[in-house]
Amino acid sequence: MTDDPEGDLATPPLELVLCAVEAPLARAWLTVAENRPGIRVHPGSVLDIEAQAVVSPANSFGWMRGGIDALYSRAFPEVEQNVRSGVLAYHGGELPVGEAIIVPTGEAAPEWMISAPTMREPGEQLPADTVNPFLAARAVFRLWLHARLETGVPVREAVRTIAMPGLGTGVGEVEPQTCARQVAAAWDEVFSELPTGS
Secondary structure (H helix, E strand, O other): EEEOOOOOOOOOOOEEEEEEEOHHHHHHHHHHOOOOOEEEEEEHHHHOOOEEEEEEEEEEOOOOOOOOHHHHHHOOOHHHHHHHHHHHHHHHHOOOOOOOOEEEEOOOOOOOOOOOEEEEEOOOOOOOOHHHHHHHHHHHHHHHEEEEEOOOHHHHHOEEEEEOOOOOOOOOOOHHHHHHHHHHHHHHHHHOOOOOOO
């Protein structure tokens, strides 16, 4: 994966689907989708969405044993090894919070997983003043807009729809409203780079 800051961004719209199986997060997500074209809320599992990629709010070492990551590991048996291999190959074994990688799930759909750590260690409870959901979301959106797959194809061409669960709202115990505010801020920061009127 390489950065592609000069790439043509005048491509068909990208769609972010914010998913929540619990009502408080679903309500919080609605504030993100409001007045932000390209974002919608799904009150259900991230695995219900027809998306090319799902987001894993993982830990820095790529272990996928708890929370939503355990669900992903059951649904995509190869994905934990793919994430850990990617973290080792591109980041020396530790993917810092604020960075993201994209790896194959090993399944036909969704074909890709974007691993964006919200915590360094597995099972870490995040402090009330954490900014990790913002950092993770910003990493996802930057990768989506600017990175390329190993084949050279821009991620934004291979991935038109991303399904995203709460970031840090499970094991990390981040409040839904905090997560929603930070994801909205990350979206606004990254997508303000897009040329207007295209």
